[in-house]
Amino acid sequence: MLTGATGFVGQAILEKLLADYPTTRMTLLIRPKGSLTGQARLKSLLRKPVFSKWRERVGADEVERAMTERISVIESSMGSVAGLPADLDVLIHSASTVSFDPPIDEAFKTNVGGAVGLYEALLATGSDPHVVHVSTAYVGGITKGTVVEASLKHTIQWRDEMAAALAARTTVEASSRRPEVLRKMIADAKLDNGKVGPHAVAIAAEIGRTEWVTKRLVDYGRTRAQSVGWADVYAFTKSMSERVAEELWADNGHRLSVVRPAIIESALKHPFPGWIDGFKVADPLIIAYGRGLVPEFPGLPDSILDIIPVDIVVNATLAVAANPPAPADPKYFHLSSGGRNPLTFREIYENVLKYFRANPIPDEQRGHIRTPYWDFPGARAIARSLRTGERANKLLQRTLLRLPSTQTTRSFMRQASARQTDLELLRAYSDLYQNYTQAEIIYDDSRTAALNDTLPPDARQKFGFDATEIDWDNYLQEVHFPAVTTLMRTFSSRPRAKAQVDKPLPQNPEAAAFFDLEGTVLASNIVEQYLWVRLASLDRAKWPQELANLFGSLPKYLAADRRDRGEFIRTFYRRYEGVDEQALRQLIHDTVGDVLLQRIRPEAVRQIRKHREAGHRTILVTGAIDVLVEPFVTLFDEVVSSHMHSKDGIWTGHLSKPPLVDEARAAWLRLYGEREGIDLKKSYAYGDSIADRAWLELVGNPQAVNPDAALFQHATQKHWRIHQWSDHNHSRFDTVGELLRGDIVQSASSTPALGPSPKEITHE
Numbered sequence: 001m002l003t004g005a006t007g008f009v010g011q012a013i014l015e016k017l018l019a020d021y022p023t024t025r026m027t028l029l030i031r032p033k034g035s036l037t038g039q040a041r042l043k044s045l046l047r048k049p050v051f052s053k054w055r056e057r058v059g060a061d062e063v064e065r066a067m068t069e070r071i072s073v074i075e076s077s078m079g080s081v082a083g084l085p086a087d088l089d090v091l092i093h094s095a096s097t098v099s100f101d102p103p104i105d106e107a108f109k110t111n112v113g114g115a116v117g118l119y120e121a122l123l124a125t126g127s128d129p130h131v132v133h134v135s136t137a138y139v140g141g142i143t144k145g146t147v148v149e150a151s152l153k154h155t156i157q158w159r160d161e162m163a164a165a166l167a168a169r170t171t172v173e174a175s176s177r178r179p180e181v182l183r184k185m186i187a188d189a190k191l192d193n194g195k196v197g198p199h200a201v202a203i204a205a206e207i208g209r210t211e212w213v214t215k216r217l218v219d220y221g222r223t224r225a226q227s228v229g230w231a232d233v234y235a236f237t238k239s240m241s242e243r244v245a246e247e248l249w250a251d252n253g254h255r256l257s258v259v260r261p262a263i264i265e266s267a268l269k270h271p272f273p274g275w276i277d278g279f280k281v282a283d284p285l286i287i288a289y290g291r292g293l294v295p296e297f298p299g300l301p302d303s304i305l306d307i308i309p310v311d312i313v314v315n316a317t318l319a320v321a322a323n324p325p326a327p328a329d330p331k332y333f334h335l336s337s338g339g340r341n342p343l344t345f346r347e348i349y350e351n352v353l354k355y356f357r358a359n360p361i362p363d364e365q366r367g368h369i370r371t372p373y374w375d376f377p378g379a380r381a382i383a384r385s386l387r388t389g390e391r392a393n394k395l396l397q398r399t400l401l402r403l404p405s406t407q408t409t410r411s412f413m414r415q416a417s418a419r420q421t422d423l424e425l426l427r428a429y430s431d432l433y434q435n436y437t438q439a440e441i442i443y444d445d446s447r448t449a450a451l452n453d454t455l456p457p458d459a460r461q462k463f464g465f466d467a468t469e470i471d472w473d474n475y476l477q478e479v480h481f482p483a484v485t486t487l488m489r490t491f492s493s494r495p496r497a498k499a500q501v502d503k504p505l506p507q508n509p510e511a512a513a514f515f516d517l518e519g520t521v522l523a524s525n526i527v528e529q530y531l532w533v534r535l536a537s538l539d540r541a542k543w544p545q546e547l548a549n550l551f552g553s554l555p556k557y558l559a560a561d562r563r564d565r566g567e568f569i570r571t572f573y574r575r576y577e578g579v580d581e582q583a584l585r586q587l588i589h590d591t592v593g594d595v596l597l598q599r600i601r602p603e604a605v606r607q608i609r610k611h612r613e614a615g616h617r618t619i620l621v622t623g624a625i626d627v628l629v630e631p632f633v634t635l636f637d638e639v640v641s642s643h644m645h646s647k648d649g650i651w652t653g654h655l656s657k658p659p660l661v662d663e664a665r666a667a668w669l670r671l672y673g674e675r676e677g678i679d680l681k682k683s684y685a686y687g688d689s690i691a692d693r694a695w696l697e698l699v700g701n702p703q704a705v706n707p708d709a710a711l712f713q714h715a716t717q718k719h720w721r722i723h724q725w726s727d728h729n730h731s732r733f734d735t736v737g738e739l740l741r742g743d744i745v746q747s748a749s750s751t752p753a754l755g756p757s758p759k760e761i762t763h764e
Contacts, residue, residue, distance in 0.1 A: 001027040001088050001129070003118065004095030006041065008277045009134065009264060011050045012314045013092060015271055018066055019054045020462060021318075027072045027085060029095070029118075038075035042067065053271045081121035088129040090321045093118060096134075096241070100234040101431075103217030104224065108165035111237035112158060112244060119248040130255040130324035131245065132317060137262040137306065137336050137443045139239035141229040144440040146339075149260075149332040149447045151246065156228055158240040158247075165221075172216045176209050185209050195565055195691040195710075197663030246330060256330040257320045261313045262306035262337065262443060266483045268475060270311040270462075274483030282307065282348075283484045290356040290485065292369040293422050298379035298430055301346035303439055306338035308467060309475070316465035319451055333451070336443040337467040349374055351476040359485070386426060393419050402562075405708040407724070413709055414716070505614035510679040513611035514669065514695070515636070517622035517629065519688035520705045521604040522596070523727040526572060527557070529628050532595045537587060565661040565691040569623050570654075573644065576625075577653025581646055585627055593631040600632070603725040604686075604705075608635055611684065617676075621668070621695075623659035640668070666695040673698075686723075690714065 002017075004010035005028045017024050030038035046055070046063060055063055076082035097110040115133075122129070140147035141154075175181065182205070189204035221233030230236040242258055250256040265283070266276035279287070282305070288294045316335045325331040337343065353371055360368035397416045403409050445467070452466050460466070518525045527550070534546055561568035588596075611618050619638045622629060626641040633639050643656040660668055673680045681700040685692075690710035696702035704715040705723045715722050 001029065001084070001091045003029045003091075003093050004134075005030060006045055007094060007098070008280065009261070009310065009313060009317075010094045011045065011048065011277060012267070012271075012275075012310050013094065013317060014045075015050045015054060016311075016314050016318065018051070018070070019057075019271070025070050025072075027074060027088070029074050029076055029081070032075050038073040042071065042073055048277070050271055050275055050277065081117045084121050084125050084127075086125040086127045088122075088125075088127055090132065091122065091129045092132045092134065092317065092321060093245075094134040094317075096238065097234070100232045101218050101222060102233065103169070103214055104165045104221030104233055105169045105217060107221055107233045107237045108162050108240070111234075112162050112165075112240045115241040115244040116162075116248070119244060123248065123252065128254055128327075130257065130321065131249055132321045133242065133245040133256060133258045134317065135242050135258050135260045136235060136238045137260040137334055138231060138235040139242060139260060140441060140443065141235065141239070142226070142231055142439075143229070146442045146444050147334075148444050149334050151330065151332065152239055152242060154229070154239070156240070156243075158243045161224075161240055165224075168217060168220050169213075172213050172220070175216070176213050181212065182209065185212070190563075192710075194563055195561075195662065195689070196693045197666070199663050200694060250328055250330045253327050255324045255327055257325060258330060258332045259313075259317050259320055259335055260333065260443070261335040262308050264310050264313055265307050266309060266480045267311040268309035268470060268479065270314075273479045276310070276480075276483050279484060286352055286481065286484060288425060289352055289371060290361050290369070292371060293425055295372045296374055296377060296382050296385070298382045299345045299349075299376065300440070301344065301349075301376045303345045304338040304342045304442060305345050305348050306336045306441075306443060307343060308335055308337050309470070312465045312467060312470075315463050316448060316451070319455070319463065319465065323451065323454075331447065333448045334443040334445040335448060335465070336445050337470060338442050339445050340449065341468045341470055341472070342442070343472050346376075347472065348476075351473065352481070355477055355481045359481075361485075382430065386423070386430065389419075390423050390427070393423060401709045401713075403709065405706065405712060409709055410707075410712050413713060417713065417716070505610050505616065506682075507615050508679070508682050509615045510677060511614075511682040511684070512617040512619055512673075512676075512678045512680075513608070513684040514619050514621055514686070514699070515604070515608070516687040516689075516692055516705075517620060517624050517632070520686050521601060521608075521620070521632070521635075522599050523601050524596075524599045526569070526624055526628075527554075528599075529596065529624070530572070530575060533584070533587065533592050533628075536592050536595075565623070565689070566659050566664070569642070569659045569661065573625070573655060574653040576644060576651050579644075579651040581627065581644070581649050581651060585630070588627055588630060596628070596631050601725045601727070603723070605635065607686070612637075616684070617678070619672075621660055621665055623661045662691045663694045665692075666698055669695050669698050687711070696720075 002010060002013060005014050014026070014028070017026060028038075028042065030041050032038055033041060036044070045051075046067065058066075072085075074082055074084070093115070095114060097107060099107075102110075119131075122131070137147070139152060141152075185205040185208040186201065188208055189201045193200040193204045218233075221236070225231065225233045225236035228236070230239060245256055245258065263281045265280055266274050276283075285294065285297075289297075313335050316333065320331075320333055353373070356369075356371040360370065363369045393416055396412070397420065400409055400413050400416060449466070452460070452464055455464055515521050518529075531550065534550075535543060538546060557568060557572055560571045608618050617638070618636045619640065620629070620632065620636045621640045623642050626639075626643050629639055629641045640660060642659045644651045645654045645656045646652065658664055669680070669685075672678065673683075680698055683699045684701040684703060685696045685699040686703045686705050687693075687696050687707075688705050688711065689708050693711060693714055696704070702715075702718075702720045703723060704711050704720050705725055706727075707715055707722060712722065714720075
């Protein structure tokens with residue numbers, strides 16, 4: 001019987017049994033996944049590359065026969081094992097989580113709880129198979145010197161640790177709901193999502209809380225493991241799993257062998273040189289180095305990085321399975337290379353450098369990436385450099401989010417985001433690998449070597465597992481590095497995406513196109529609109545006073561806008577208190593409307609026309625005041641805007657109802673789509689601010705137009721279409737020039753209702 005057959009080692013063991021042990025029958029414990037049954041997963045498994053040579057050699061009929069006659073599938077998970085057959089000769093238990101840093105409860109459930117469930121189910125059968133328990137060499141813990149092939153010497157009780165690990169989630173979940181923790185989550189959520197709306201803040205705060213829980217549980221696992229002598233929770237739980245096997249199986253009078261592979265990597269020979277199923281322990285670091293992302297690393301150059309090819313692990317495991325120990329006398333085997341054929345971290349580095357200098361990775365069709373030289377400055381120096389880089393990049397990102405969005409700031413934002421990814425990668429690798437690349441451990445494999453020596457000489461080519469036969473330079477340069485870079489090179493060498501080309505919009509009478517006004521259709525904002533209205537109604541001699549008053553209030557307005565778009569609109573519209581609505585309408589109609597029309601982006605007009613030609617309903621949705629929107633109504637099928645509260649035709653400075661911004665606009669959009677029969681998934685929406693995110697996300701085709709830094713960041717992550725439309729045909733300076741020449745300003749007699757109030761256009 002084999003557990004973990006869908007994993008890396010499990011696949012290789014299954015293939016070897018099928019290919020070279022033709023009379024062996026196998027029972028596989030396979031967990032159903034989604035709609036796939038265990039049998040369906042087996043059928044899919046046998047189509048994987050590891051089985052390709054076997055399939056070619058035996059043909060389709062033999063593959064089908066093997067599935068029906070040689071392999072039996074038991075559908076079960078490790079946590080709840082179904083009834084096992086009572087006629088097993090050997091059980092190879094290779095199922096486990098391979099993550100080094102999962103949350104502590106998940107690690108214990110899989111690695112320890114899975115073993116408990118399996119051995120209890122096996123005991124219930126009353127049978128006496130030889131159990132081969134696949135562990136890891138790193139159960140030896142954080143130590144120095146030689147680790148022998150023997151039972152681990154420690155006093156840690158796996159039952160106590162299991163109970164504490166499972167209880168940790170309850171403890172951490174409760175801690176995450178403390179007011180002081182939640183207040184921080186809310187504050188952080190508001191910082192990034194405040195302008196999107198309160199619902200977005202709540203969602204972000206809850207995501208932040210769950211991430212906090214996960215990080216705490218990961219920290220629980222890492223810290224608890226290190227406190228009792230293991231590098232990480234993976235090695236810790238694997239050691240506890242060994243103890244489970246010893247207590248539940250060997251101590252009950254059964255036969256137990258424990259194999260402890262070191263870092264398992266691609267095949268040396270079988271099923272073919274370089275076979276590997278995804279990236280393994282050392283591979284992400286190798287690839288990151290080849291991509292130039294790891295300028296230095298906290299490893300000891302003379303530390304042994306104990307790598308062992310997967311086919312050596314398989315042959316050794318099957319040899320151990322064929323040579324059971326005496327009952328209640330478990331035997332232990334290190335499947336490693338460091339004791340008799342050591343490979344140092346410096347030798348790995350020199351080989352990686354040599355390989356990528358000869359086979360550099362393309363740099364997005366702009367030449368090739370040149371890999372860095374490592375000086376091995378030590379863990380502390382690298383930690384300081386990493387902290388400095390993280391702080392500097394975080395400060396840069398925060399600064400960019402507060403600056404006006406331009407081509408330059410967006411370029412810096414891309415660079416900062418890429419740098420953030422690189423720093424996170426380097427931090428993860430540093431935390432993950434340094435305990436292994438700074439290790440001063442040698443795993444003695446005398447018992448494993450002695451077992452290999454018992455093989456007949458003519459069988460060693462096919463079934464041998466002598467690690468001293470590995471030529472490391474040849475293996476790394478000709479087998480392993482080419483294998484792990486093949487998939488990466490496939491992606492790296494793809495042609496760069498072509499510039500987006502506007503295509504004819506699909507005809508669809510059920511689709512709509514929703515447009516924001518300020519910053520999207522119009523290359524201006526409500527402050528600028530107010531300024532044109534105010535200057536057009538004032539005597540030129542009073543302009544300095546008005547400008548000084550407006551600019552002096554800008555910090556207040558900017559602060560409000562950073563917090564909440566609706567707050568900003570309400571605050572700023574107080575400047576319209578006392579305005580005679582009819583007089584303002586006349587001013588817009590006669591003069592200021594022309595100024596506003598000059599600020600329309602030509603690309604916006606063309607896009608609106610394209611939507612109309614495609615049969616899409618075009619709707620302008622804005623928080624701007626209806627009077628100021630009147631010049632644009634002919635462009636759209638429908639206009640939705642704000643209205644000022646008035647008394648006897650005079651504005652009070654308050655809105656008649658809340659402005660349709662951020663999540664309020666999203667709620668309106670949902671209702672509008674239902675009421676009007678609009679297919680939002682086929683519709684389009686155009687916005688420029690992170691405050692537009694909530695309603696842009698509702699449509700199938702969100703479009704970011706000259707986005708601010710925060711929306712640009714979000715749109716890039718979500719792969720939205722980003723437009724760079726020209727600001728205007730008519731500059732602000734042209735408009736000011738016309739005002740100075742008197743081309744726009746009317747005589748006082750033509751606008752008698754617009755008085756010289758220091759606040760606004762007022763009724764007198």
